[in-house]
Structures are given as C-alpha cells and as structure tokens.
Amino acid sequence: MALLQPLSPLSGQKNTRTVGRSYQSIFLIIFTLLMTTGIGVRLAYLQIVEGENHRQRAEANRIRIIPKHPERGNIFDRNGKLLASTRYPRSVYLWPMAHTKPSWTVVGPRLAKILDIPQEDIEKKLQEAGANSSSLIRIARDLNEAQITAMKEYENELQNVEIHTEAVRYYPHGRELAHVLGYTRELTAEQLQEKRKEGYRLGDVIGQMGAEKAFETTLRGEWGGQQVEVDGAGRPLRVLGEKQAKPGNDIHLTIDLNVQLAAEKALGTRNGSIIALDPKNGAVLAMVSHPTFDPNIFSKQKLSQKDWESVQGADHPLVNRALSAFPPASTFKIVTKTAGLESGKFSPNTVLQTYGSLTIGGTRFGEWNHAGFGPLGFVGAMQWSSDTFFYQIAKGIGGPTLIKWTRKYGFGEKTGFEFTSEESKGLVPDDAWKRKVRKMPWTVGDTINMSIGQGALLSTPLQVAVMFAVPANGGDRVQPHLLKDNEEAKSWREPVHIKPSTMKLLREGLRKVITEGTGQVLNQPTVPPVAGKSGTAEAWKRGVKQNHAWFGAYAPADQPEILIVAFAEHSGGGGGSLAAPMILQIMEDYFQRKYPGKYQKPEVKRSGNR
Numbered sequence: 001m002a003l004l005q006p007l008s009p010l011s012g013q014k015n016t017r018t019v020g021r022s023y024q025s026i027f028l029i030i031f032t033l034l035m036t037t038g039i040g041v042r043l044a045y046l047q048i049v050e051g052e053n054h055r056q057r058a059e060a061n062r063i064r065i066i067p068k069h070p071e072r073g074n075i076f077d078r079n080g081k082l083l084a085s086t087r088y089p090r091s092v093y094l095w096p097m098a099h100t101k102p103s104w105t106v107v108g109p110r111l112a113k114i115l116d117i118p119q120e121d122i123e124k125k126l127q128e129a130g131a132n133s134s135s136l137i138r139i140a141r142d143l144n145e146a147q148i149t150a151m152k153e154y155e156n157e158l159q160n161v162e163i164h165t166e167a168v169r170y171y172p173h174g175r176e177l178a179h180v181l182g183y184t185r186e187l188t189a190e191q192l193q194e195k196r197k198e199g200y201r202l203g204d205v206i207g208q209m210g211a212e213k214a215f216e217t218t219l220r221g222e223w224g225g226q227q228v229e230v231d232g233a234g235r236p237l238r239v240l241g242e243k244q245a246k247p248g249n250d251i252h253l254t255i256d257l258n259v260q261l262a263a264e265k266a267l268g269t270r271n272g273s274i275i276a277l278d279p280k281n282g283a284v285l286a287m288v289s290h291p292t293f294d295p296n297i298f299s300k301q302k303l304s305q306k307d308w309e310s311v312q313g314a315d316h317p318l319v320n321r322a323l324s325a326f327p328p329a330s331t332f333k334i335v336t337k338t339a340g341l342e343s344g345k346f347s348p349n350t351v352l353q354t355y356g357s358l359t360i361g362g363t364r365f366g367e368w369n370h371a372g373f374g375p376l377g378f379v380g381a382m383q384w385s386s387d388t389f390f391y392q393i394a395k396g397i398g399g400p401t402l403i404k405w406t407r408k409y410g411f412g413e414k415t416g417f418e419f420t421s422e423e424s425k426g427l428v429p430d431d432a433w434k435r436k437v438r439k440m441p442w443t444v445g446d447t448i449n450m451s452i453g454q455g456a457l458l459s460t461p462l463q464v465a466v467m468f469a470v471p472a473n474g475g476d477r478v479q480p481h482l483l484k485d486n487e488e489a490k491s492w493r494e495p496v497h498i499k500p501s502t503m504k505l506l507r508e509g510l511r512k513v514i515t516e517g518t519g520q521v522l523n524q525p526t527v528p529p530v531a532g533k534s535g536t537a538e539a540w541k542r543g544v545k546q547n548h549a550w551f552g553a554y555a556p557a558d559q560p561e562i563l564i565v566a567f568a569e570h571s572g573g574g575g576g577s578l579a580a581p582m583i584l585q586i587m588e589d590y591f592q593r594k595y596p597g598k599y600q601k602p603e604v605k606r607s608g609n610r
Contacts, residue, residue: 063229063240069204070221071167073248075181075211077257078283078484084181084212087170090143092151093136093162096126110157114150115140117302128189129202136162138203142300168299169205169212173257175292176264179320180255180482182210183295199223208298209318211253211482214418221248252484254283259562262589263288266582272549272568273321273461274582279469279554279563281490282478284417286586291317321569323419325426325458329535329575330385331550331565332453334467334506337378339405340393341502348501351377354388361444365391368536382509383517385534387452394451399442402450403430408496409467409477411459416479416489426463429456453535464552465565470496471506471531472554472563507531511557518576519551526599527587528556534575546570551579555587562590 075084092115112119122139129137143151143163151158169184171177184205192200200206201223207213224245229237256276263274263286276286297307311318340346354372358365367373367388373380381389394402406412412428414420427433429450431442449455459467462480469478475498481489498506510531513519518534532553539548549571554563564586566579573579591599 063227068224068226068245069166070223070245071247072169072184072205072221073219073250075219076250076252077255077260078252078285079256080252081257082172083177083253083255083257085170085172086167088165089141089168090148090163091138091166092140092143093138093164094122094126095136095160095162096129106157107159107161110154111139111161114147114154115143125202136164138166141166141168169295170299171295173261174294174296176261177255178210178292178295179289179322180210180253180260180287181295182212182214183208183298184212185298209422210320210419211251213421215251215483218251219248222246253482254278254285254484255287255482256285258593259586259590260286260288262286262586263564263582266566266585267568270568270571271315271321272566272571273324274564274566274586275322275461275465276562276564276586277465277469277478277480279472279478279560282466282469282480282492283484283490284480284482285562287320287322287482289319289321291315293317320419320422321567322461323417323423325424325460326548326567326569327455327457327537327539328453328459328464328467329537329548329550330387330452331464331467331533331535331552331575332457332459333382333385333390333451334471334510334533335406335409335411336390336393336402336451337382337506337509338409338496338498338502339397339402340390341378341505342405342498343397343401345396346378346393348378348505351375352381352389352392354381354386356388358388358391360391360395360448363445363448365445365448378505379509379512382506382533383512385513385518390451391448394447395444399430399444399447399450402447403428406450406457409470410494411457411463411467415460415462415466416481416492417462418482418486423462424458424460426460427456427458454538461565461567464550464567465563468533468552468554468563468565470498471503471510472560475503507557514553514557518574519553519580521576521580522553522584522587524584524588524601526601527584527591528599529558530555530587531557531560532580532583534580536574539570541570546572547574549573549575549578551575551583553580553583553587555591562587 071086074082077083108119108122112122117140125137125139148163151161151163171181185208187195187200187204187206191206192202195206207216207219212219222245224243226239227241228239259276263276267274267288267290269290271290274286274288275284277284291313293311297303297310300307341348353375354367356367356371365387367386372388373384373386376384376386376389406428411426414423414425417423429446434440434442434446446455450457466477466480470476475496477494477496479489479492510533511529513533514522514530519532522530522532530553532551535550537548537550539546549568552565554560564583566582568578571578
C-alpha cells in the first residue's frame with residue numbers, strides 16, 4: 001500500500017513570521033489607553049481644578065464693575081457756614097479689559113487728542129489697573145462742553161469709553177482758608193502702595209494737608225458701585241447688583257469764618273501769619289498764612305504750568321507759617337519775666353537801671369532805643385520792652401532756670417494741634433544742643449540773647465499764642481485745636497504753676513503796653529480794653545536785614561474772649577507799628593459784630609462856619 005505524499009506548497013507563497021505579532025497588539029492597546037486617559041485627566045483638570053478660574057474669566061468678560069466714589073463729608077465753621085463741599089463734574093472712564101491692542105490703535109490716539117492728554121499717560125493708568133481689571137478707570141476729569149461734543153461725534157471710534165459724573169472737592173472760599181482746610185488730590189503710586197491695605201484703590205483721592213488730611217478717616221466715606229452685565233460690544237444689558245456709596249461724615253471746625261476773613265484782610269499781601277483763638281480752651285478761631293494758594297486747583301485732573309508756579313514759588317505758599325518756627329523776639333519777655341519772679345532772685349518790687357547797652361561776658365548787648373529808659377520795675381520794663389532790663393534778669397537767674405520756664409510754657413514741643421505732620425516743635429537750645437550742633441558750650445551770652453527771644457530760640461506763631469493764653473486765662477496752658485467736637489482738647493489744661501503775685505505783674509505789664517507803651521495803637525474806644533506785647537526779631541533775607549514783626553494781644557483784658565497773634569515775616573517793620581494795627585482791625589470786626597453799637601468810634605462834632 002503506497003503512502004500518500006504531502007501536498008507541496010503553492011508556487012510563489014512566502015513564509016509568514018508570527019513571532020512578536022502579539023506584542024504589537026498589546027503596545028497599540030496600551031498606547032491608546034494612555035492617550036485616552038491623558039485626555040480624560042486633562043479634561044478633568046480643566047473642568048474641576050481650573051473650572052472656577054475659567055468661569056471667573058468668562059464672567060469677567062460679560063460683567064463690568066462701575067465704581068461709585070463716595071462723597072467726602074462737608075466741612076463747616078463753628079456757626080454752620082459751609083467751608084468745603086462737593087461739585088459734580090463729568091469724567092471719562094475706560095474699561096481695561098475691553099481695550100485690546102487692535103482696538104486701542106484707534107481709541108488711544110483719538111482719546112488723547114480730544115482730552116489733550118498724552119497717550120502714554122492714559123496707557124500707564126490702564127497698565128496700573130491691570131489688563132484683566134473689570135472696574136472702570138478714570139482717565140480724565142472736568143470735561144468741557146467742547147470735549148463732550150467731540151466724544152459724541154466720534155463715539156463709533158470710542159467703543160467702551162464712558163462718561164460719568166463724579167463727586168469732586170470744592171472750596172467756595174478758595175485761597176482764604178487754604179492752610180486751614182488743605183486740599184485733596186489723587187493718590188500717587190507711592191501713596192497707593194502704602195494705603196492699599198486700608199482699602200484705598202487706584203483713582204482714590206485723599207487729604208494731602210490741613211483739615212482734609214487730619215480728619216481723612218472721618219471725611220472719606222466708603223466706596224459703592226454697580227455690577228452690570230454687558231453684551232459683546234460692551235453695552236449694558238442689566239444691573240446685577242448695586243451697593244450705595246456711603247458718604248463721609250460732616251465735621252464742624254472751631255474756625256469762625258468772619259474772624260478768618262477779617263484776619264485775611266488784615267494780613268493783606270504780607271508774608272506771615274495770624275492766629276486767633278479762645279484763650280480759655282484753645283479753640284482756634286482763625287489761622288491765616290501767606291503766601292497762600294487756591295486749593296481748588298488740585299481738583300483738576302492735570303495742573304497747568306501756571307498752577308504749578310502758583311504753589312511752588314520761592315516763598316513756599318504751601319508752607320503753613322502759623323506752624324513754622326521763627327525767633328519770637330520780645331513777646332518772649334513774658335517767659336523771662338515769669339522766670340525772674342518765680343526764681344526767688346527778684347522780688348515783685350525790683351527796680352533796675354536800664355542803659356543804652358550792657359557789656360556781658362565781653363560782648364556788648366544793645367538797648368532797642370539805644371538810650372535806655374532809666375530805672376524800671378517789672379511792669380515798666382514790659383511796658384517799654386526794655387532789653388537791658390531783661391538782660392539783667394536773665395544773667396541773674398542763669399540759663400538753666402530760663403530754659404526750664406521756657407519749656408514749662410510749651411516751647412520746644414508740639415502743641416497737640418491736629419496738624420501733627422505740618423507743625424514744627426520749634427527749638428529750645430541748651431548746653432547739650434549747642435555742644436552737639438555747634439561744638440561749643442553754653443555761655444552767658446546765649447542766655448542774654450534768649451531772654452529777649454533771639455539767638456537760637458525758635459517758636460511758631462501757634463506756640464506764641466499758647467504762651468499768651470497763660471496770662472490771659474490766669475495761669476494754664478491750653479491745647480489749640482480745630483475740631484469743634486474735640487472734647488478732650490477743649491478740657492485739656494496744664495497749670496504752669498505761677499504765683500498770684502507773678503500773674504498780677506504779668507497782666508499789669510501787658511495792659512500797660514497798650515495804655516502807655518509800645519502798643520498804644522490798640523488803646524481805642526472801638527474795642528474793649530486790650531492787653532498785649534510787641535516783638536521785633538532781627539532777621540536777614542538773602543543777606544539783607546529784614547526784621548520780623550510780632551504782636552500778641554487779648555481782650556477784654558479782664559475777661560478775655562479772643563487772643564490774637566500777628567506775625568509779619570521779613571516785613572522790615574516793628575511789632576507795635578506794623579503787627580498791632582492788624583490786631584486792631586480784627587478786634588474791631590469781632591467786637592463790633594458781636595456787640596453792635598457798644599464799641600464805636602466817637603463822632604467828631606463839627607462846628608459850623610461863622
């Protein structure tokens with residue numbers, strides 16, 4: 001039986017490799033699974049982890065925050081007269097998110113031309129806000145009618161540019177209360193960095209000096225705004241939510257507008273300051289400083305060159321001279337007289353010979369009239385403001401005693417007035433100061449100079465007013481203050497601890513100055529009896545001698561209602577001849593207004609022609 005032979009392979013058929021085929025399939029399956037898993041993980045990440053962020057971005061693209069600036073509180077004088085309020089100009093706002101580079105090539109140049117603002121300045125504000133900001137950013141304020149018309153004319157080019165009214169500070173009396181009220185201005189970049197933690201934001205205004213700065217937290221108010229849904233073109237569709245802006249609180253100052261305006265008129269165009277206060281409690285009735293400025297200019301979006309020149313002059317109009325330090329001159333003899341009597345080295349009956357000059361410690365110190373006044377007691381020495389009398393008192397008590405009483409009167413430290421950042425504490429020099437600053441010990445000559453308010457001694461007009469308040473109210477330092485409701489300041493009194501006999505001689509001497517001495521210009525029937533003291537401080541300006549003139553006075557002399565200090569910087573005149581007439585002018589206005597018909601100039605009877 002024959003065996004069957006196996007079939008031969010087909011002609012041309014190749015052998016097929018099967019080794020590794022299963023591995024390829026497995027790799028393909030794993031790769032597919034990994035890709036699917038990766039896509040799933042990414043989708044999960046975008047939806048779960050990043051979902052909220054993307055939802056917020058989408059929300060921001062259709063929701064706009066329209067901020068509403070709060071109105072600052074109004075400022076009134078002690079009688080309810082308006083000193084600072086609000087006006088409502090129209091301002092231009094941009095929405096940073098809506099201004100992409102393609103659209104900005106049209107909007108930017110057109111807006112810059114209409115508003116007369118460099119395009120770079122506008123772009124800088126948008127950059128500061130951030131490209132993703134959903135809040136409107138103000139870029140211009142106080143649009144005039146021509147600008148509003150131009151923006152309407154080109155409104156098709158100015159997509160997402162909006163005009164809104166806003167509350168802006170307004171000072172109806174302008175320059176006449178500039179150093180009392182101060183001004184507000186938009187935060188600088190540095191201030192914003194510092195104040196952001198207190199809730200301030202880009203575009204906020206803040207008090208920069210004066211009452212606006214001192215009472216910022218009271219006046220400021222709280223932001224409000226609207227949450228508005230917009231379409232793709234940025235047009236509002238509906239209001240989603242609204243928070244009313246909370247206005248700041250009103251404040252009443254101790255200022256009496258009538259006294260303030262009278263003081264402004266009395267000082268005129270002279271550089272200097274006038275302070276009026278109630279000597280019983282320190283309430284400031286007037287505070288004038290010249291040169292001055294118009295605080296309304298700082299409400300502008302951009303100051304002109306003329307505006308800048310008006311506040312940056314060589315005489316420094318932004319400086320409040322009522323709080324700046326100068327030599328107090330012979331007004332300081334109140335302190336020297338007190339120190340002499342309280343030291344126990346001089347009795348109330350002391351009489352000293354006065355001279356044309358005295359040589360002390362090898363230095364000649366002159367009398368202001370170059371002749372002397374003969375023998376004088378404490379009252380007569382104050383009446384005639386004798387320098388050589390007080391030189392002898394100072395030499396007798398010594399520097400440490402005089403310095404001690406200088407500090408007891410409040411010199412060398414701030415008064416407690418609310419403008420803490422503006423107020424100088426002045427300077428009471430002593431041996432330690434002189435050794436440190438001038439590398440020399442204290443000498444008797446320093447004590448002599450200090451006794452008449454000269455040398456290195458420096459004080460502010462406000463400190464001088466506090467000094468005058470001591471004899472005016474019977475022996476206490478008061479705390480000058482501007483806020484009418486400042487109960488703590490009103491009740492603050494620091495006894496100087498002066499003996500009744502010393503106080504009696506102080507008040508008699510200050511009254512004699514007016515009736516028979518250097519202040520007789522104030523001895524008028526148009527005002528009640530006045531007590532006061534003159535002062536003329538030697539001073540130089542650009543190498544030329546131009547003295548400062550001082551006068552301080554209060555009235556009525558027995559029951560004072562008002563105390564006034566007038567200071568004329570580099571006036572070249574004397575205290576009695578230049579500063580005293582200013583005080584008379586203010587007192588006449590005050591007392592004749594308060595007591596009509598009581599203090600009037602006597603009528604001059606004219607005889608008829610024969």
